Amino acid sequence: MxxxxxxxxxxxxxxxxxxxxxxxxxxxxxxxxxxxxxxxxxxxGGNAAVVEAPSGSSADRLASEEMIKAGELTFSQNCTYCHGYRGIGGKARKMQCRDTYTPDYVFTTISNGKQRGSLIMPPWKDSFSEETRWQLVAYILSLKTLPACSE
Missing domain, CATH: 4.10.320 (Dihydrolipoamide Transferase)
Structure with missing residues (x-):
């Protein structure tokens, strides 16, 4: 009440x-x-610890179709409102064709959130498992290889 x-x-x-x-x-x-x-x-804001990619052949794992497809589903269900369909942008910056993203940067941003001016991305570490967050990383990194990126 x-x-x-x-x-x-x-x-x-x-x-x-x-x-x-x-x-x-x-x-x-x-x-x-x-x-x-x-x-x-x-x-x-106080929990901005950097988390590193899983050890082993993490590059191969992040490039696997299974990881990318799982990340695409989660992205479509939770991220398109701000980031647009397939990362075309919207309330947030365009994610397609961005070759400056590193796996650790994307994972840390998803986990801890980010604030840029009045735009606030909430932290997802309490909502998504670590595996799900790495699947999102795989999908977001795959957006730099879209056919439109080579034009």
Whole structure:
């Protein structure tokens, strides 16, 4: 009960809700979601540890069709809202044809999130297993080999 009251008061204070309501409306839910996203990004800021790629033939493993396909599915379900279909860009930068990404950089960014100006990518280390995050890395790295990249 207090959470709803506090959210409503906070949203009214910042101008997202003009009047108090007894039932949480869409505005309250959106506000709660935004608050959660900002909180997650703030908490992730102190955990920017770099994680290295799995040992062994990691380059071969990241280039495997199995890893790429699994990463593509996860990307399609969770990342396209900001990064666009097949990484074409949107709210975030274009990911296609980028040959400057390293596996460790991509994994660390997925794991710990990132903030660039007002754009916030939440950390996914508590949502995705390490294996799933490496599958995402494999898929994102595969975007630099699209036919459009060689034109």
């Amino acid at each position: 207090n959470l709803r009251k506090n959210l409503t008061a906070g949203l009214t204070h910042i101008g997202l809700q003009g009047q108090k309501s007894k039932k949480p409306g869409a505005t309250v839910l959106v506000g709660a979601f935004l608050l959660l996203c900002v909180s997650m990004a703030t908490l992730a």
